Amino acid sequence: MSNMENRRIILNARPVGVPGAEFFSIDTAPVDDLSAGQFLIKNMYLSVDPAMRGWANDAPNYSPPVPVGDVMRAFAVGEIVASENLDYAVGELVAGVFGWQRFAISDGSNIMRRIACDDLSPTLALGVLGLNGITAYFGLLDVCNPQSGETVIVSTSAGAVGSCVGQIAKIQGCKAVGITGGPEKIALCLNEFGYDAAIDYKNASDINAEISAACPDGVNCYFDNTCGPISDAVFEHLALGARITVCGTASLQEWETIPQGPRIHRQLMVNRARMTGFLVLDYNARYMEAVDQLAIWVRSGQISSREHILDGMDHAPGAIEMLYRGENTGKLLIKVD
Amino acid sequence: MSNMENRRIILNARPVGVPGAEFFSIDTAPVDDLSAGQFLIKNMYLSVDPAMRGWANDAPNYSPPVPVGDVMRAFAVGEIVASENLDYAVGELVAGVFGWQRFAISDGSNIMRRIACDDLSPTLALGVLGLNGITAYFGLLDVCNPQSGETVIVSTSAGAVGSCVGQIAKIQGCKAVGITGGPEKIALCLNEFGYDAAIDYKNASDINAEISAACPDGVNCYFDNTCGPISDAVFEHLALGARITVCGTASLQEWETIPQGPRIHRQLMVNRARMTGFLVLDYNARYMEAVDQLAIWVRSGQISSREHILDGMDHAPGAIEMLYRGENTGKLLIKVD
Numbered sequence: 001m002s003n004m005e006n007r008r009i010i011l012n013a014r015p016v017g018v019p020g021a022e023f024f025s026i027d028t029a030p031v032d033d034l035s036a037g038q039f040l041i042k043n044m045y046l047s048v049d050p051a052m053r054g055w056a057n058d059a060p061n062y063s064p065p066v067p068v069g070d071v072m073r074a075f076a077v078g079e080i081v082a083s084e085n086l087d088y089a090v091g092e093l094v095a096g097v098f099g100w101q102r103f104a105i106s107d108g109s110n111i112m113r114r115i116a117c118d119d120l121s122p123t124l125a126l127g128v129l130g131l132n133g134i135t136a137y138f139g140l141l142d143v144c145n146p147q148s149g150e151t152v153i154v155s156t157s158a159g160a161v162g163s164c165v166g167q168i169a170k171i172q173g174c175k176a177v178g179i180t181g182g183p184e185k186i187a188l189c190l191n192e193f194g195y196d197a198a199i200d201y202k203n204a205s206d207i208n209a210e211i212s213a214a215c216p217d218g219v220n221c222y223f224d225n226t227c228g229p230i231s232d233a234v235f236e237h238l239a240l241g242a243r244i245t246v247c248g249t250a251s252l253q254e255w256e257t258i259p260q261g262p263r264i265h266r267q268l269m270v271n272r273a274r275m276t277g278f279l280v281l282d283y284n285a286r287y288m289e290a291v292d293q294l295a296i297w298v299r300s301g302q303i304s305s306r307e308h309i310l311d312g313m314d315h316a317p318g319a320i321e322m323l324y325r326g327e328n329t330g331k332l333l334i335k336v337d
Numbered sequence: 338m339s340n341m342e343n344r345r346i347i348l349n350a351r352p353v354g355v356p357g358a359e360f361f362s363i364d365t366a367p368v369d370d371l372s373a374g375q376f377l378i379k380n381m382y383l384s385v386d387p388a389m390r391g392w393a394n395d396a397p398n399y400s401p402p403v404p405v406g407d408v409m410r411a412f413a414v415g416e417i418v419a420s421e422n423l424d425y426a427v428g429e430l431v432a433g434v435f436g437w438q439r440f441a442i443s444d445g446s447n448i449m450r451r452i453a454c455d456d457l458s459p460t461l462a463l464g465v466l467g468l469n470g471i472t473a474y475f476g477l478l479d480v481c482n483p484q485s486g487e488t489v490i491v492s493t494s495a496g497a498v499g500s501c502v503g504q505i506a507k508i509q510g511c512k513a514v515g516i517t518g519g520p521e522k523i524a525l526c527l528n529e530f531g532y533d534a535a536i537d538y539k540n541a542s543d544i545n546a547e548i549s550a551a552c553p554d555g556v557n558c559y560f561d562n563t564c565g566p567i568s569d570a571v572f573e574h575l576a577l578g579a580r581i582t583v584c585g586t587a588s589l590q591e592w593e594t595i596p597q598g599p600r601i602h603r604q605l606m607v608n609r610a611r612m613t614g615f616l617v618l619d620y621n622a623r624y625m626e627a628v629d630q631l632a633i634w635v636r637s638g639q640i641s642s643r644e645h646i647l648d649g650m651d652h653a654p655g656a657i658e659m660l661y662r663g664e665n666t667g668k669l670l671i672k673v674d
Contacts, residue, residue: 062607227602246606258603262595265564268614269583270399275612277605 004031008071009100009316011056017254018324019056024072024317031103039083041094041104045309047075047126048319048332050225050248056320059256062279071099072316075131076336077115077122078104093117095125100316102336113287120295127160127331128298128305129291135247135280136164137290140223141172142283143276144243148173150220151239153211155230156250158185160305160331163193164294165223167303170194174221177214179207179230181326188329192304207233218242226251228261235267242273250324306330312337341368345408346437346653348393354591355661356393358654361409368440376420378431378441382646384412384463385656385669387562387585393657396593399616408436409653412468413673414452414459415441430454432462437653439673450624457632464497464668465635465642466628472584472617473501474627477560478509479620480613481580485510487557488576490548492567493587495522497642497668500530501631502560504640507531511558514551516544516567518663525666529641544570555579563588565598572604579610587661643667649674 006029015023034040051062055073058065066073076098080090085108088094093115098104115125127133139161146152152169156162157178166189169176178189181202189198197214204210211219211233218239224231228251238244252259268275283290297303308328310319316334323332342365349362371377388399392410395402403410413435417427422445425431430452435441452462464470476498483489489506493499494515503526506513515526518539526535534551541547548556548570555576561568565588575581589596605612620627634640645665647656653671660669 224602227600231602246602249600249603249606252600252603258599260597261600263564263586263589263598264601265561265568265583265614266586266589266592266595268612269586269616270614272614272616272619274614275605277602277607277609277611279606279609282609 004103005029006031007102007313009313011066011068011070011072014058014065014068015056016256017057018053018321020321021317023056026313026317032105034082034084034105037085037107038105039080039085039088039108041076041078041098041106042081043076043078043098043102043104043336045077045123045126046100046313046316046334046336047130048316048323048328048334049075049131050250050323052320053324057254057256062281071101073097074100075112075126076100076104077125093122095122095130100313100334102313113291120298123307123309123333124298124305126333127307128164128303129294131280132160132331133164133294133303134283134287134290135161135278136168136223137294138280138283138286139245139247139278140165140168140221143245143278144221144223146172146174146221149175151175151177151215151217152221152223153177153179153215153219153234154223154225155179155234156225156248156326157195157198158188158193158329159225161247162223162225163189163305164303166193166195167297169221171297171302177211179234184329185326188306192306201230208236211237221245223247228252228259232262235262235264238267238271238273240271242271244273244275246275246277307333309333309335311335341440342366343368344439344650346650348403348405348407348409351395351402351405352393353593354394355390355658357658360393361654363650363654369442371419371421371442374422374444375442376417376422376425376445378413378415378435378443379418380413380415380435380439380441380673382414382460382463383437383650383653383671383673384467385653385660385665385671386412386468387587387660389657390661394591394593399618408438410434411437412449412463413437413441414462430459432459432467437650437671439650450628457635460644460646460670461635461642463670464644465501465640466631468617469497469668470501470631470640471620471624471627472498472615473505473560474631475617475620475623476582476584476615477502477505477558480582480615481558481560483509483511483558486512488512488514488552488554489558489560490514490516490552490556490571491560491562492516492571493562493585493663494532494535495525495530495666496562498584499560499562500525500642501640503530503532504634506558508634508639514548516571521666522663525643529643538567545573548574558582560584565589565596569599572599572601575604575608575610577608579608581610581612583612583614644670646670646672648672
């Protein structure tokens with residue numbers, strides 16, 4: 001293996017909040033030899049996910065922070081190119097936490113799932129058939145439990161998770177209302193993702209009035225990816241018995257000092273609403289249940305997804321910032337060169 | 338009936354926030370004649386409840402505001418002294434929404450329950466065997482679902498609801514931690530209500546450190562009656578999978594402008610915690626399930642309760658303010674003179 005060159009994106013300083021390109025460097029390194037039980041993955045596509053902000057920061061979170069000097073933690077899909085593990089064969093495609101690098105050595109513990117070589121693109125395993133779709137699936141169906149005829153509102157509604165939430169809501173017979181930024185994403189929500197209404201938070205003269213018009217009977221389910229002013233507006237329109245999935249806080253630049261906002265206790269109380277923090281990793285044992293159903297919907301055309309592919313690892317250092325600025329249209333991926 | 342004089346506490350102006358004595362006046366009026374289906378209740382005790390702030394205010398709430406000029410809405414217990422209703426006999430004791438007045442005419446629709454003439458005081462039907470106890474019962478057991486060995490923390494822990502929550506938590510095999518104000522209430526929590534620890538928020542030098550010491554494994558269940566800085570501190574100590582019942586917002590002086598505070602989305606998310614607004618009225622069909630169990634615990638001595646009885650209706654106008662200042666020890670009642 002020593003003749004193979006790895007290319008790696010290194011976290012070289014500890015950011016607070018969204019890490020810009022200056023927090024990363026690119027280096028090359030030889031690929032280590034495999035020990036017994038290990039196998040070598042050649043990454044094809046690297047994922048860019050909101051959770052990477054948390055992994056880079058040194059704040060209470062789901063996972064320990066990425067050590068400064070290490071390869072940036074990330075999801076990826078790749079092909080097994082060498083193996084000392086009988087369970088993983090050369091030529092298999094796999095998705096998992098392989099890091100922002102060209103080559104990754106695995107013992108199987110960081111594998112999320114194997115990818116069937118079928119009609120569907122392996123990149124989908126990082127998006128609608130990966131954690132994004134699984135997040136949408138369980139975060140909406142399991143936590144919010146939407147009923148036919150109810151109104152479901154989604155923030156970052158054109159994003160990798162949000163677009164899937166809206167389409168699952170429609171499949172469940174709900175009215176789906178999206179909140180996103182800019183006319184291009186509004187058009188995507190309405191024309192490609194099937195939302196009944198979409199609100200442009202960047203250009204709304206009165207977001208409260210727009211939510212009110214789109215949700216005349218109130219909001220039964222809110223899939224919250226943003227927190228911040230968008231959530232504050234949605235909370236003014238909760239229906240009795242509303243369910244809120246707290247899936248992300250994209251609008252908060254940092255949380256080392258906890259940001260201030262309206263206290264929501266009274267809105268929860270008056271509406272007997274339920275607000276639940278959600279982490280897809282808790283559903284680990286049930287991933288394939290979601291993937292199998294999502295694949296059916298993708299094949300039938302009931303779920304559509306977009307990918308935004310950056311060509312080459314040189315784009316990686318600025319990619320998290322790009323994601324938080326909302327400049328991507330569709331699941332943000334990096335094609336490994 | 339026209340020879341009987343009613344004495345009434347009238348809401349004579351619309352308050353914002355906690356209504357002081359100046360928002361009420363006391364008058365006398367003749368008692369109307371009964372129509373078919375009606376009966377006359379002579380109130381024995383009037384209740385003073387945190388919810389009365391909401392009833393007096395003109396803000397979104399569970400119930401329409403009490404019209405200015407009307408008798409203040411309130412729970413009470415009384416005896417039926419005349420009846421044109423075959424279902425309600427003279428001599429029966431009843432609890433319900435009879436208002437802050439000496440006499441109330443009912444058609445049965447405002448009856449909460451009949452009170453058995455047994456060994457237990459009828460005043461308990463306004464406290465531990467009334468909505469306070471029922472609130473504690475369902476708000477803790479149904480919403481938080483505490484498990485043996487878990488830590489349950491309660492704000493306003495010496496109050497009519499809170500003291501009952503703590504004792505039910507102990508019966509469930511939990512560690513019960515109270516938060517209350519002042520040494521007298523701390524002593525009540527520890528010596529009478531069986532809390533394992535009690536934190537004096539008025540005199541704590543560092544409430545965070547005290548919560549941390551009392552809840553080394555974090556807070557599994559939080560029964561929140563206060564919102565505000567007390568809740569902010571508790572939220573710093575949530576355990577994974579914590580459940581929060583939002584039952585009251587006693588620490589907020591008013592909510593016509595929504596008060597600001599730390600955004601809690603991230604704490605809910607990281608801990609996969611669930612926060613649920615609770616209103617006891619939703620459990621209307623199950624009240625007697627709670628009352629029957631609570632009466633067993635009261636008789637066995639497993640649940641103790643305190644009453645703070647003000648002697649005479651002249652005390653009523655200032656009673657809500659007194660409650661919100663936390664000056665009562667035990668369920669606040671007014672004995673009708």
